[in-house]
Amino acid sequence: MATTMVEDAVPEAKEANPFESMMSRFDRAAKLLDLNSDLYAVMRVPNRELKVYIPVRMDSGRIQVFEGFRVQHNFARGPAKGGIRYAPDVTIEEVRALAAWMTWKCAVVNVPFGGAKGGVICDPWQMSQGELERLTRRYASELIDIIGPEKDVPAPDMNTNEQTMAWIMDTYSMHARHTVTAVVTGKPIDLGGSRGRREATGRGVLFVVNEAMKKFKMTPPSTRVVVQGSGNVGGIGAQLMHEAGYKVIAISDMHGGIYNPAGIDIPAALEHLRATRSFEEYPNAERMSNAELLEIECDVLVPAATENQITSQNAERINCKVLAEGANGPTTAAADAILQRKGIFVIPDILANAGGVTVSYFEWVQDRMGYFWKEDVVNERLQDVMVASFNELVKFAEKHNVDTRTAAYMLAIDRVAYDTRMRGIYA
Numbered sequence: 001m002a003t004t005m006v007e008d009a010v011p012e013a014k015e016a017n018p019f020e021s022m023m024s025r026f027d028r029a030a031k032l033l034d035l036n037s038d039l040y041a042v043m044r045v046p047n048r049e050l051k052v053y054i055p056v057r058m059d060s061g062r063i064q065v066f067e068g069f070r071v072q073h074n075f076a077r078g079p080a081k082g083g084i085r086y087a088p089d090v091t092i093e094e095v096r097a098l099a100a101w102m103t104w105k106c107a108v109v110n111v112p113f114g115g116a117k118g119g120v121i122c123d124p125w126q127m128s129q130g131e132l133e134r135l136t137r138r139y140a141s142e143l144i145d146i147i148g149p150e151k152d153v154p155a156p157d158m159n160t161n162e163q164t165m166a167w168i169m170d171t172y173s174m175h176a177r178h179t180v181t182a183v184v185t186g187k188p189i190d191l192g193g194s195r196g197r198r199e200a201t202g203r204g205v206l207f208v209v210n211e212a213m214k215k216f217k218m219t220p221p222s223t224r225v226v227v228q229g230s231g232n233v234g235g236i237g238a239q240l241m242h243e244a245g246y247k248v249i250a251i252s253d254m255h256g257g258i259y260n261p262a263g264i265d266i267p268a269a270l271e272h273l274r275a276t277r278s279f280e281e282y283p284n285a286e287r288m289s290n291a292e293l294l295e296i297e298c299d300v301l302v303p304a305a306t307e308n309q310i311t312s313q314n315a316e317r318i319n320c321k322v323l324a325e326g327a328n329g330p331t332t333a334a335a336d337a338i339l340q341r342k343g344i345f346v347i348p349d350i351l352a353n354a355g356g357v358t359v360s361y362f363e364w365v366q367d368r369m370g371y372f373w374k375e376d377v378v379n380e381r382l383q384d385v386m387v388a389s390f391n392e393l394v395k396f397a398e399k400h401n402v403d404t405r406t407a408a409y410m411l412a413i414d415r416v417a418y419d420t421r422m423r424g425i426y427a
């Protein structure tokens with residue numbers, strides 16, 4: 001595809017800041033769209049940011065106070081939507097970027113949500129289930145006035161899961177005095193969760209990779225895939241790609257990866273990881289660091305772990321044909337131009353990992369109807385959304401002669417801008 005990119009150099013000091021990465025892409029797309037200055041002023045900032053201090057009685061009997069955030073970025077297209085992340089190093093800047101990405105992501109796949117994100121600074125690996133439950137309930141109670149099915153609908157993100165969502169749903173329901181399943185998505189199926197939600201992000205990655213393969217006339221058995229991360233997105237994505245006949249040659253977790261150019265038996269590797277909590281000692285594969293894994297020669301690279309993995313420092317050595325961004329923000333803005341110069345076809349995060357929020361939308365719809373769909377129906381509707389959004393994006397990029405990431409931002413910003421303009425700015 002012939003493309004042009006407006007060369008707005010990103011100062012190196014800002015490179016690792018995900019909000020700066022998001023903003024430099026936003027600014028580039030806004031400039032190409034010639035976005036009206038009033039709309040630009042409103043859309044470049046979040047709608048609301050809440051910071052909370054969360055006292056938790058630890059198992060030792062002592063109180064520990066944790067810091068948490070919820071950033072609600074935009075409501076123009078519907079209730080805000082976005083996950084909650086538990087991590088020792090989560091920052092408000094990161095949460096702000098993730099909230100904005102949710103706005104653009106929902107707009108790219110055209111689901112009627114705005115964007116939000118939450119985070120709590122904690123080390124979930126060092127906490128008992130009881131401590132995590134108390135942390136989650138108290139955090140939810142601090143958010144009670146600003147979340148809700150019509151306001152802001154949280155979901156799982158890194159280190160939170162179905163259990164976390166069940167606790168939030170229960171806490172919210174206790175305060176509301178009745179059960180409100182649609183306040184969160186990613187719940188257990190028996191508590192109003194959707195069939196297919198757990199696998200949705202990985203399945204969405206598979207669907208867009210399938211489309212890219214069609215575009216480049218490649219077939220799964222001859223396609224070598226490298227996956228960074230083996231959690232909800234990476235692990236399930238690798239499993240589904242393996243089942244679809246792709247040759248997954250490397251996979252990792254936060255401690256490092258394994259590589260076998262002949263292909264890895266993904267179900268066996270994930271079982272090994274589950275049983276031993278590590279890929280170490282997995283037979284028939286070479287051990288390697290995450291940094292090395294990203295540079296393996298392959299056809300499809302799926303970074304599905306965390307932000308800032310592909311930067312100006314290593315982009316030159318990225319050796320894939322297609323980059324399918326399972327994680328949010330795995331590539332810094334400074335790396336974009338390098339990847340483009342190398343001719344790498346990027347399926348940007350705000351499309352590639354949008355399967356999760358798409359099925360979250362289906363879950364919210366099902367909760368509000370009180371009628372639940374079969375898994376085949378969920379997967380088929382997910383496929384319709386991902387395939388249509390991929391093709392729309394490629395067409396848009398070709399029409400406007402821009403790279404796919406810029407096209408995704410332009411499409412999203414244009415949709416949010418249209419709705420904001422039609423609603424009018426309450427100023």
Ligand code: NAD
Pocket residue numbers: 156157158159160201228229230231232233234252253254255290304305306307326327328329353354356357
């Ligand atoms: P997860 O906690 O289930 O898994 C994360 C994986 O990444 C684990 O294998 C972990 O070991 C690995 N990892 C963590 N830090 C790492 C590091 N510094 N280097 C290498 N590996 C590291 O999380 P997840 O839900 O799979 O989310 C992964 C990414 O996908 C995040 O960026 C998240 O925001 C994004 N995402 C998730 C969903 C979803 O539905 N879960 C949807 C859209 C986007």
